[in-house]
Every structure is written in C-alpha cells, then in structure tokens.
Amino acid sequence: MNAPADRPKKPAKPAVSLEKAQKARRKFLHSVGLTGGIICLSLLGYVPVVNARHTRLRPPGALNESDFLSSCIKCGQCVQVCPVQAIKLGEIDDGFGLGVPHIDSRQQACDFSCDAVQCILACPTGALTYDKPAFLDVREGAKLAAAPILKAKAKDAESTLNLKERTGLARLVRPEACLAVQGKGFKGQARGNGFTGKMRFMEVDRWKPIPLRDHPYDLDLCDLCVRECPIGNAIELRPIKDATGVARMTPVVLEPCVGCGVCEMVCPVEPTAIAIDAQALWKA
Amino acid sequence: MSRFIDLFKGMLGAAPEKPEKVSEKVQQIMFLKYEDKDRYIKEKLHARDHHVISHKWRNRRWAVLLVVNLLFVVSFWLDIQILEGALTASRFVGFHLIDLNSALQVILAHKHLIVNLVIGTFTVFLLWVLLGGRSFCSWVCPYHLLAEWAEALHLKLVARKIVTDHEFHRGTRTVFWLLFSLLAIVTGYTVFETLSPTGILSRALIYGPGLSLGWIALLLLFEIFYSRRAWCRYICPIGLTYGAVGALSPTRVSYHVEHCFHEGDCRKVCLVPHVLDVTIKGRASDETMGLGPDCTRCGLCIDVCPTGALRYEVKGLSKLL
Numbered sequence: 012m013n014a015p016a017d018r019p020k021k022p023a024k025p026a027v028s029l030e031k032a033q034k035a036r037r038k039f040l041h042s043v044g045l046t047g048g049i050i051c052l053s054l055l056g057y058v059p060v061v062n063a064r065h066t067r068l069r070p071p072g073a074l075n076e077s078d079f080l081s082s083c084i085k086c087g088q089c090v091q092v093c094p095v096q097a098i099k100l101g102e103i104d105d106g107f108g109l110g111v112p113h114i115d116s117r118q119q120a121c122d123f124s125c126d127a128v129q130c131i132l133a134c135p136t137g138a139l140t141y142d143k144p145a146f147l148d149v150r151e152g153a154k155l156a157a158a159p160i161l162k163a164k165a166k167d168a169e170s171t172l173n174l175k176e177r178t179g180l181a182r183l184v185r186p187e188a189c190l191a192v193q194g195k196g197f198k199g200q201a202r203g204n205g206f207t208g209k210m211r212f213m214e215v216d217r218w219k220p221i222p223l224r225d226h227p228y229d230l231d232l233c234d235l236c237v238r239e240c241p242i243g244n245a246i247e248l249r250p251i252k253d254a255t256g257v258a259r260m261t262p263v264v265l266e267p268c269v270g271c272g273v274c275e276m277v278c279p280v281e282p283t284a285i286a287i288d289a290q291a292l293w294k295a
Numbered sequence: 296m297s298r299f300i301d302l303f304k305g306m307l308g309a310a311p312e313k314p315e316k317v318s319e320k321v322q323q324i325m326f327l328k329y330e331d332k333d334r335y336i337k338e339k340l341h342a343r344d345h346h347v348i349s350h351k352w353r354n355r356r357w358a359v360l361l362v363v364n365l366l367f368v369v370s371f372w373l374d375i376q377i378l379e380g381a382l383t384a385s386r387f388v389g390f391h392l393i394d395l396n397s398a399l400q401v402i403l404a405h406k407h408l409i410v411n412l413v414i415g416t417f418t419v420f421l422l423w424v425l426l427g428g429r430s431f432c433s434w435v436c437p438y439h440l441l442a443e444w445a446e447a448l449h450l451k452l453v454a455r456k457i458v459t460d461h462e463f464h465r466g467t468r469t470v471f472w473l474l475f476s477l478l479a480i481v482t483g484y485t486v487f488e489t490l491s492p493t494g495i496l497s498r499a500l501i502y503g504p505g506l507s508l509g510w511i512a513l514l515l516l517f518e519i520f521y522s523r524r525a526w527c528r529y530i531c532p533i534g535l536t537y538g539a540v541g542a543l544s545p546t547r548v549s550y551h552v553e554h555c556f557h558e559g560d561c562r563k564v565c566l567v568p569h570v571l572d573v574t575i576k577g578r579a580s581d582e583t584m585g586l587g588p589d590c591t592r593c594g595l596c597i598d599v600c601p602t603g604a605l606r607y608e609v610k611g612l613s614k615l616l
Contacts, residue, residue, distance in 0.1 A: 040528070042464040049490070049530060050474055056489040057482075081483045083403035084397050085494055086384035087502055091371050100498060103507040107484040110383075110498055135384045135391055136401055144407065146453040 034158035046253065059106035067105070067113035068179050068272060068289035070098050071121060071172075072139040074129040076290060078147060083138040085110030095209045095220050097121045098130060116272020116287050122212030123161055123241045123271065124220045128172060141173045152292025153177055158270050160243030163213050172242075172269075179270025180291040181236075183262055190233035190249060196279040197233035200224045201277045208276055210239070223277065236262050236274035236285050243267065246274060260270040264295055297582075299542070302587035303568075308466025311449070311572035312581035320580055324553050341554045352594025353606050354484070359434050367501050382497035383488070384415065384434070391415030395540060396533040397494065400487055403479035428541015432527065432534050433593035437500065438492040438511070442524055444538070446513045448521050456610060461522045462528040465569065472532040492526065492615035493533055524566055534591075542588040546609035548597065550586060552579040554604035561596035561605060571596060585610075 059065065071091055073079045089112050097119045101108035112130075113122055131139040143149060154162045158171035186192050201223055202208065209220040228235065231247075240246050245268040248260040262285060263275075272287045298356045305311055319323075337468060367385065379386045381398040393415030394540060408467040423431055432439050452458040488494055512605040518525050527534060549574050557576040562568040571609060573579045583608045585608075596605045 019563065038462060038464055041461065042401075042467040045463050045525075046467055046470055046474070049471065050478075053475070053478070053486045053490050056484065056486060060484075064492060077483060082401055083485075084384040084393065084401050084497065085485075086380040087383065087498060088386065088416075090502060100502055102505045103489070103510060106487065107489055109507060110488045133379075134346055135380075135386075135393060135411045135415055136405075137411070144409075146407070147568060163495070174454060210543050221316040 014281065021203070038224050040233065043117050053219065054107035056109070058110065059104060065105060065108070065113075066100070066289045067111075068113060068116060068270065068287055070112050070130045070139055071123075071174055071178060071269065071271070072134075072141060072176075074138055074140065074143065074147060075153075080111060082136050083111045084136045086135065087112065088133040088135065089139060092129040092133045093121070094125050094129075095119055095122060095211075104181065114272060116275045117283060118276075119208045120210075120272035120276035121211045122239075122273050122276075123163070123172060124173060126161065126164060128174065131173075141175070143175065150292060151292060155269065156266055156275055159245070159267050162241055162243055163195050163211070163217075170243075174269060177269045177293070179272070179287040179289040180293060181264045181268050181270065181272075181274050181285055182263070182288050182291070183284060184286045185282070185284045186261065187279075188280045188282075189261065191260040191262060192251065192284075195233060196229075196231045197235065197279050198227075198229045199279075200227050201235055201279045209277070210273070231257065232260060233279065234260070234262075235277045235279060239273050239277045240272060242269055243272055245269070266292065266295075268293075298462040303539075303542060303584075305569055305572075306535070306542075306589040307469045308464060311569050311578070313578060317577075317580050318582070320582055321552055324408075324579075328553075333498040335457050335556075341397060341477075342556065342601045350407040350599055352598050352607075356434055357440065360437070360440055362497060363435050364437050364500055367497065371501050374573075375477070380502070381494065381501055382437075383494050390418065392553070394421050394533075395419055397485070397491075399476070399486065399536060400479050400485040400600070402522055404485045405484050406480075423537055423540045424544055425546065426541075427546035427590075427592045428535055428537045428539070428588060429590065430541070430546065431537045433591035435495050437496040439591075440510070441496070442513060442518060442527055445518045447526055449519045452519065453523075458520050461599075463522065463525070465529065468530040468531065469534055470537045475532050487532060491531075491533070493531075527566055529616065533562075533590075537587045543614070544588075545586045546592065547608055547610070548585045548592055548594070549589055549606055549608040550574060550579065551606070552582060552584075554602040555579075558600060560599045560601070563594040564599050566591055566593065586612050 041224045071081055074082060087100055090100060097114050098112045098116060101113060103109050131141055155175060155177055159174055160170050161172050164170045183189060185240040190197055204224055206224055208223050209222040210223050212226055215221055234248055237246050237248050244265055246262055246264050249263050251259045251261050253259055270287050273282050274285045275287050278285050297448045331495055367381060370376055377388060384393045391411050391414050393412060395416060398412055398416045453460060478486040490510050495511060499505060499508055514526055535609055555574055557574060562571045564572050567589045570590045572585050597607065
C-alpha cells in the first residue's frame with residue numbers, strides 16, 4: 012500500500028519484490044501499533060473518571076460534570092479574570108479533566124469579589140454559563156430557588172448574582188471540631204500567618220481583595236463561616252439546647268447556599284470543620 | 296484541479312506520483328539544463344560555492360513563534376490583556392479567537408454550537424486560510440519548536456549511527472484524525488486534548504508547569520531515539536485540520552524548476568518531504584508549482600536551497616509587487 016516507487020501502470024514488474032513488500036508490511040504494522048498505542052494512552056483519560064478520583068468543585072455557572080468536561084476548551088480564560096485566583100486547571104491525573112478549571116476552596120475560595128461572576132463572562136464555549144440552553148438537563152436540587160443575594164451588593168439596586176444553579180453545598184463535616192459547637196471563641200488570623208488566600212472585605216476595600224491573614228478576628232463565639240459567607244441567608248448559627256448551660260451554637264446550611272467555599276476557606280480549625288461537597292444537590 | 300486533489304491525497308497519506316504530462320516549457324527547461332553535462336556540473340558547483348548559509352526564515356519564524364507564545368504569557372502575568380487565554384481559545388484585545396481543531400473536538404463531544412465559538416472559529420479560519428493553514432504548526436505551535444530541537448539531536452545521533460529513524464505510514468495521521476473525531480463523538484469527552492502537546496505546552500507556559508510535561512518529555516524522547524518528528528508527521532490531527540483549511544491558501548512556498556539542480560537538500564530538512572516531491576528530477580510538470588497543503592511554510596527549504604528555486608509566494612500579491 013505504500014511502496015514508494017510502485018507504479019500501478021506497469022503491473023508486470025515483480026522486481027519491486029520481496030524486500031520492498033516486506034518493508035512496506037513492517038511499516039504498516041508499525042503504523043497500526045503506533046495508532047493503537049496512542050489511542051490506548053488517550054483512553055487512559057478514563058481512569059480518573061471511572062474511579063471518580065476527584066469530584067471537583069467547578070467554577071460558578073458550570074454545566075453538569077459530563078457536559079462541562081465535553082464543552083470546556085481548556086483555555087483558562089476563567090483563570091485569568093478571577094480577581095482572587097481561585098480557579099486552577101486540572102492536571103494529567105484528572106484524565107479528561109486535564110486543563111479543565113476547578114476550585115480548591117480550602118486554598119482559595121470563590122468569594123464573588125468580582126461581583127458579576129467574570130469567569131462565566133470569559134468562557135468562550137458556554138461551559139460556564141448564565142443561561143443553560145434548553146436542551147441541557149437541570150438537576151433537581153442544583154437549581155436555586157431564587158437568584159442568590161450577594162451581601163456585598165445588598166444595598167445596590169441589583170443585589171443578586173446571575174446564577175441559576177449551585178456548584179456544590181457546604182456541610183458541617185466535623186461538628187465535634189467546630190468552635191461554635193464547642194462554645195469557643197476565636198482570636199487571630201483565621202488560617203494563620205502562612206496562609207496566602209485572599210478575600211474581599213467590604214469595610215476594608217470595596218474593590219480589592221486582601222490576604223485573609225491581614226484581617227484578624229477577635230470573637231467571643233466563632234461565627235466565621237456565617238459572618239464571611241458572601242451569600243444572603245445561606246448559612247446561620249442555631250443554638251444547641253444543652254443541660255450544661257454553656258452558650259453553644261451550630262452552623263446550619265440553608266437552601267440559598269451556592270457552594271462557593273468561603274466557609275471552608277475561613278474555617279480556623281485544622282482540618283476544616285465545614286467543607287463543600289462538590290456537585291452536591293440540595294435535599295429539602 | 297487534479298493536481299489539487301493529488302496534493303490533498305498526498306496530505307492524507309498517498310504516495311506522490313510522477314506527473315502524467317509535463318508542460319512543453321518544462322521539457323525545454325530540462326533539455327537546456329542537461330544539454331551540456333559539464334556546464335551543468337560547473338554551474339552546480341558554482342552555485343554551491345556562492346551559497347551563503349543562512350537561517351533567515353528559521354530565525355524569523357522562531358522569533359514569531361516565541362513572540363506569539365510570550366504574548367499569551369505576559370498578557371496574563373503582567374495583566375496587559377492583549378492576548379488572553381491559551382492556544383486552544385483566546386481573546387485578542389477582546390476579540391474571540393478559537394483554535395479550529397479544539398473547536399472541532401468540543402463541537403463533536405458536546406454536540407452543540409454556541410455563538411462565541413462560531414465567531415471565534417470563523418475569524419481564525421479566515422486568518423489561516425489567508426496565512427496558509429499549516430503555517431500554524433511551524434510559526435505558532437510551541438511543540439513544533441521543541442520538536443525541531445529534538446530533531447536536531449535525533450539527526451546528530453543518526454549521523455553517528457547511534458539511532459535510526461523508523462518511518463511510519465503518513466496515512467496514520469488521517470486515521471488518527473478520524474479516530475479522535477470518532478472518540479469525541481462516542482465518549483462525549485475531548486479525548487485528544489488530554490494528549491495534545493500544543494494545548495499542554497501552551498497552558499504550561501501561561502499557567503505554570505505540571506505533571507503533564509512528563510508526557511511532552513516522553514514524546515520528545517520517542518522522537519529523538521526512535522522516529523524523527525513522529526508526532527507532527529504521523530499523529531497530530533491539528534496539522535491535518537489546519538492543512539485542510541490552508542489547502543487553497545494564497546500564501547505558499549513555490550518551486551521554480553528552472554533554478555533547481557535536483558540535489559534534494561530541501562527534502563532532507565523538510566518536516567513533510569513528500570510535498571517536495573516536485574523537486575525530484577522529472578516530477579515537476581509546470582515552471583512554477585505550489586508545494587501543497589501539507590507544507591507548513593516553515594521556510595527551512597528556502598534557507599537551504601542554494602539557487603533560490605524555492606520561494607515564499609502570496610498568490611495574486613506577488614504579481615502586484
């Protein structure tokens with residue numbers, strides 16, 4: 012099929028012969044081998060998917076996971092516009108998620124300090140979107156009951172975020188470790204001096220996020236997750252009835268939670284008492 | 296037209312064939328060239344003696360490649376917002392640009408079109424129709440540059456008989472193009488993007504290096520020790536996509552048989568030597584011939600040609616100038 016000097020118009024020329032034919036055959040088999048090898052390698056991308064190695068927290072406005080992976084063009088424009096650099100791109104151990112954005116909220120959460128969800132605006136393919144096209148499925152429990160109120164804009168004419176679905180849900184994963192549950196206060200830098208995460212504090216600077224370590228606290232009862240939650244009515248502290256008489260509270264996550272991860276970032280206990288379940292759905 | 300179809304088939308993997316008909320003018324040129332053997336040899340040696348070895352086009356191309364990729368990097372790092380994104384998709388001063396092969400993969404996997412994608416793809420499509428399709432490969436793709444350096448190493452090792460080049464069938468790339476398209480449709484994932492060194496390198500430059508560079512290293516080792524330029528020659532579907540886009544491009548390398556001594560230096564440096572088949576004695580059918588869609592317009596053959604038989608040409612424009 013590819014003997015280079017083969018001339019089909021002179022079929023009666025057997026001189027091209029054994030050696031060349033063998034060479035061509037070998038080349039053909041090598042080519043088949045190369046094809047098989049590369050395709051197998053590319054399908055290794057399935058391994059993390061099948062093992063569900065990472066359930067990643069996606070940026071706001073992300074389509075459902077499989078649609079998200081197929082529609083993301085892996086350009087990182089969302090990474091570039093994020094004012095707190097919350098968005099990171101997947102590595103090769105993410106399989107088909109290589110180059111796909113996600114948020115590790117313990118390291119740096121999305122605090123919506125861009126106000127307008129810039130990453131959605133930046134996305135060229137609609138993998139992050141304000142409005143899902145009609146043919147894509149909206150999962151029960153992902154759809155938000157109402158447009159989430161951004162506390163920072165609570166006094167503005169338009170106080171809500173243009174978000175229709177949540178990307179995850181906060182959950183008190185270690186209630187026994189929660190300072191509020193223990194009735195303890197908190198004093199100092201929420202995550203210590205070595206922590207580099209940033210956040211926007213309205214009372215410090217409306218437009219510029221600052222390092223969390225530059226904003227120490229002194230609280231009689233720790234309420235950081237509730238205090239710093241950027242979304243209105245997404246989490247609250249409720250008292251725990253107790254015979255000892257100590258004032259104890261527990262954070263309770265409410266339906267407006269969008270799964271941004273600020274509570275996980277600011278939680279001062281190690282490891283965190285509250286965390287985001289990525290892609291989790293609200294169950295009433 | 297039939298020449299166009301032959302060239303396109305050549306890009307898909309068919310072996311080049313001898314022309315059925317050689318124009319009278321070319322027959323005359325060839326006759327005059329070989330009429331006096333002594334004179335021919337003298338002229339040839341004369342041309343060789345006066346050939347100033349130059350890397351003009353290679354250097355220009357490397358400069359362009361580095362500037363384009365650095366523009367991505369500094370746009371992010373210095374926040375100057377000229378060229379935001381990566382090679383797969385970006386914005387040039389706010390205007391959407393989307394890589395054609397990545398767009399194709401996304402469309403096949405996601406099975407849905409969105410407006411930005413169409414706008415961005417269309418601009419890039421026009422750009423590469425004008426600039427010559429596969430010029431993307433040699434003038435922009437960062438893997439191409441690394442592969443060129445790996446190739447230099449490979450050729451040194453070959454010269455010392457430490458390694459030999461293992462050729463694959465060029466049609467393999469066409470098979471890959473079809474398989475990766477099929478995989479995107481069937482799996483719903485952009486499977487090729489997990490391997491694409493173009494995307495991986497572009498992102499590594501802009502967003503910082505990661506584990507995936509290990510894959511790039513493996514590819515380069517494969518090319519150094521086993522098969523010369525294997526990824527670009529036999530695998531990369533991006534090359535085929537851009538090749539098809541640039542098939543009718545006015546920007547091309549043209550071959551002028553009159554000045555050629557048929558020595559084949561050009562074919563030795565070429566990434567896709569089958570496009571230079573016309574430079575073999577008796578293969579040119581016209582005085583001036585374009586090299587075909589698989590040519591990456593890299594200019595290595597132009598640099599190496601001692602007689603100026605190969606030149607850049609912009610159809611229509613060259614006549615005006």
